[in-house]
Amino acid sequence: DQQVKQNSPSLSVQEGRISILNCDYTNSMFDYFLWYKKYPAEGPTFLISISSIKDKNEDGRFTVFLNKSAKHLSLHIVPSQPGDSAVYFCAAKVPGNTGKLIFGQGTTLQVKP
């Protein structure tokens, strides 16, 4: 079963506008979430994270929102830039000491100049 889901395979936005990437999860025991960005021929790169004790975390142009009751998180990129074009993965850290991550399927973001 897919415990972390990204239901939008792709998203296209205009440069300067807001990009909103969504992620849903099913396991209420998840307490730490991360977003990774992946360019072609590279491994995923950590972008931003959020603990379940928070509902928002901001880092520059990137903000992650967490809605625990809806089991939903979103990544906002404002303003979007062409260099943001990449695949974005949402991930949840499995509770316990391993640090194991469960990833969503990814959303391909294209930012048009």
Next chain:
Amino acid sequence: DTGVSQDPRHKITKRGQNVTFRCDPISEHNRLYWYRQTLGQGPEFLTYFQNEAQLEKSRLLSDRFSAERPKGSFSTLEIQRTEQGDSAMYLCASSGDGEQFFGPGTRLTVL
């Protein structure tokens, strides 16, 4: 330190052959992970090492797969008797107490 490195970057093999991949983590990281990514999917956890000890293995890791991390430094992932379904990107990641840093991956194609 230039981050996590993986070798080779690409591997093409024939069905039934054995392959071995290497991962060199960030030097001070004691945790090492292997993930597999297929087309249109996110990375899927395969196995986890803390130092030299392999502490968890996914049920995705059949008995044809074996991973080692001798001396808690680099790690190898071996696939015996490869099958076409093994074709994927194999990603290695390492971490200390914080986030995982990923290598560029090894893309395996089984013909």
